[in-house]
Amino acid sequence: MVINKNVSLKDYTSYKTGGNALYFADCISSDDVYYALKFACDNNLSYEVIGGGSNLLVSDDGYNGLIVCTKNLNRYIINTGKNILKCGAGIVLADLVLYACNHSLSGMEAMAGIPGSTGGACKMNAGAFNQEIKDTLLTVTFMNKDGSITTLENQEVGFGYRKSEALKDKIVLSAEFLYKNDKTSEELLNIRKEILEKRKEKQPLHKPSCGSVFKRPEGNYAGTLIEKCGLKGYSIGGAVVSTKHANFILNENNATSSDIYNLIQHVIKEVKSQTGITLEPEVRLIGFNN
Ligand SMILES: Cc1cc2nc3c(=O)[nH]c(=O)nc-3n(C[C@H](O)[C@H](O)[C@H](O)COP(=O)(O)OP(=O)(O)OC[C@H]3O[C@@H](n4cnc5c(N)ncnc54)[C@H](O)[C@@H]3O)c2cc1C
CATH class of the missing domain: 3.30.465.10 (Uridine Diphospho-n-acetylenolpyruvylglucosamine Reductase; domain 3)
Known part of the structure; x- marks a missing residue:
């Protein structure tokens, strides 16, 4: 299996945003996964696993390690x-x-x-x-x-x-x-x-998204809370809180991952201050320092 260098992760996430992976392993078989892990270990690299990339937000700075891609793994x-x-x-x-x-x-x-x-x-x-x-x-x-x-x-x-x-x-x-x-x-x-x-x-399926951004808080719905806080349609850069379903943040207009990330943080802050409830992201972050 070939391990590629400097691969754009934009093409591997449903958000269509994010920077490059320093190393990228497109694993087809379990042996490929073994080889990829060995490569990471031998080169002292951290690694992250991705599948279809439909629940991921990758930093604009990319990922300074190995991405183990399982999108094509064991296709049977x-x-x-x-x-x-x-x-x-x-x-x-x-x-x-x-x-x-x-x-x-x-x-x-x-x-x-x-x-x-x-x-x-x-x-x-x-x-x-x-x-x-x-x-x-x-x-x-x-x-x-x-x-x-x-x-x-x-x-x-x-x-x-x-x-x-x-x-x-x-x-x-x-x-x-x-x-x-x-x-x-x-x-x-x-x-x-x-x-x-x-x-x-x-659901707003016409623009890139990660589906529901936040988990359902106990006894409530994230979308309902976000809507109640008047955040439907709120945007930062090219990222917007969907007017159709408030728990979707869309890449409306060439958003960067920073736009989306900042909008997520804004929504968390507003919902917390208006309702006292802390929303927890369902979307997984790659390459952010937290
Ligand atoms: C329009 C839209 C609608 C959605 N609707 C729903 C919904 O109704 N319900 C729902 O639950 N989700 C929904 N999602 C979110 C997403 O589709 C799911 O979370 C999906 O299961 C993620 O699979 P993935 O292969 O894309 O994983 P990725 O996004 O690639 O990764 C998600 C997480 O899984 C890990 N992962 C991926 N592959 C592997 C692997 N082989 N081994 C170990 N870890 C792995 C990653 O490290 C990461 O932590 C939606 C997303 C979109 C864009």
Whole structure:
């Protein structure tokens, strides 16, 4: 595997912003991941893992280490025929959802429309409309920093709302999902279609974003709080709080990552001062010094 130098991360994030990675490894196989980790270790480099880049904000200064990209990693789906799909980390989540629906496997259909990779979805415990990755995940296999490989069962992962404790600093290689077969493929495809329509109706999908910027605070909704604080449409540089869905910050007009970052900080500050609630970002930061 070739490790490239000075790769623009703009092309690897849904925000389309950010600087260069000093080193960049596009991993296709688990061996590639092993090699990338060894390269980082041998050269005393820090590293960050990225998948589809749909939940990332990369600093305009880029990342002064190695980016281990898993977007193309282990691109396979194996249907065991026992309501279990085995799937590589680089499989696009939306493709896995569609595959499951087409094969009358239920449990993921409400996650239609969540962008990004299956590995990233495991790490984030992605979810929507009352379904989360943890509801179908049977096992997850990952590489540790030292190159060893571990498989954990669902209960061992420490899944919570948008978190997976045991996957901290790990690189997801593959996962197995257990589905129900209580619905026909026609029913599942219809649910999927309805979900995609709801998303189109409620979310500003016309401009680059990372989806919901903030986690849902307990007993509340980030979007509702942001809207109540009069921040819909508020902008810094090319970044704007969406007027359609206040928990989306859009790259409206050639925003820089600094514009987006500063707007995130502004929203946190305003919501705190007006409501007393501290919003916690769901978006992951790379290359910022915090
Ligand atoms: C329009 C839009 C709508 C969205 N809607 C939703 C939604 O409804 N629900 C929801 O939960 N999210 C949503 N998101 C956010 C995002 O799509 C999810 O968090 C997604 O699961 C991230 O996957 P990714 O592959 O893009 O991960 P990335 O953005 O690349 O990375 C996210 C995190 O996962 C880690 N990671 C990525 N790949 C791996 C791997 N192989 N091993 C270990 N760690 C890894 C990264 O280090 C980072 O911490 C939305 C985003 C957009 C742009």
